Amino acid sequence: MPVNTIMGLFAKSPIKPLQRHVTRVNECCELLVPFFAACEAGDWDKASMLREQISQIEKDADVLKREIRLKLPRGLFMPVDRTDMLDLLTQQDKLANLAKDIAGRVLGRQLQIPSSMYPDFVAYVQRCLDAANQASRVINELDELLETGFKGREVTLVAEMINQLDVIEDDTDSMQIKLRQQLMAIEDQHSPVDVMFLYKILEWVGGIADQAQRVGSRLEIMLSRS
Numbered sequence: 001m002p003v004n005t006i007m008g009l010f011a012k013s014p015i016k017p018l019q020r021h022v023t024r025v026n027e028c029c030e031l032l033v034p035f036f037a038a039c040e041a042g043d044w045d046k047a048s049m050l051r052e053q054i055s056q057i058e059k060d061a062d063v064l065k066r067e068i069r070l071k072l073p074r075g076l077f078m079p080v081d082r083t084d085m086l087d088l089l090t091q092q093d094k095l096a097n098l099a100k101d102i103a104g105r106v107l108g109r110q111l112q113i114p115s116s117m118y119p120d121f122v123a124y125v126q127r128c129l130d131a132a133n134q135a136s137r138v139i140n141e142l143d144e145l146l147e148t149g150f151k152g153r154e155v156t157l158v159a160e161m162i163n164q165l166d167v168i169e170d171d172t173d174s175m176q177i178k179l180r181q182q183l184m185a186i187e188d189q190h191s192p193v194d195v196m197f198l199y200k201i202l203e204w205v206g207g208i209a210d211q212a213q214r215v216g217s218r219l220e221i222m223l224s225r226s
Helices: 003-012 016-030 030-042 044-071 082-109 118-139 143-147 153-185 192-226
Strands: none
Touching: 016 030, 016 082, 016 143, 030 044, 030 118, 030 153, 030 192, 044 082, 082 118, 082 143, 082 192, 118 153, 118 192, 143 153, 153 192
C-alpha cells in the first residue's frame, strides 16, 4: 500500500489501518472451509489453488502489518497506548499465519479427514472461525470506543463481545474433545503417521479459536488501562 494512502488513513483515524488488517486476516481464515471441502473431495488442484490464495492474503496482511508498524505515529493523542495497539496487531496477525500453516501442512501430506468425522469436523472449523469473526467485530468497534474516550455504554458492549468470544472458545474446546474421541475409535483403520497428523490438525484448527481469544485478552488490557 502506498505510503501516502497509509498516512491518509492515519490522518483520519489510527484505528482504520488496524481494521483493514483484521479484514484481510479474516478473509485468509475463511478460506479454510472451502479448502477442507476440496481436500475431502480429493480435488488437490483446487486445494492447492486455495492454499495459494490463503498464502497471498497472508502476505497482504504482512505488508499491512509492516506499514502500520512503520507509520503509526508516536505520541498519538488518544486513550490507547501505542505499544498496546502494536501488540494487538501482532496477535491478530498470528491468525493469518495459522491459516497458512494449516493449509500448507494438510496439502503437503494430502491428508483427508475421515469421512465419519467430516461433518463434525466442518462444524468445528466453522466454530473456530466464529471466534476469529468475533475478534474482528470487536476490533471494528474500536472507532466507537475512541469517539467515546473509552467510556460509557460502548465499553460495556465491547466487554460483552469479548465475553462472547470466551464462550465460543469454550465451545471449540468441547468440540475438539468429541472429535478426538471419534478419531481414537477409528485409529486402527488408518496409518499411525496419518493418525498423528489428524490429531495435530485438530490441535492446529483449535489454535485459531485460542488465538482469537488472545486478541480479546489484549483488548481487555487496553480497556483496563484506559
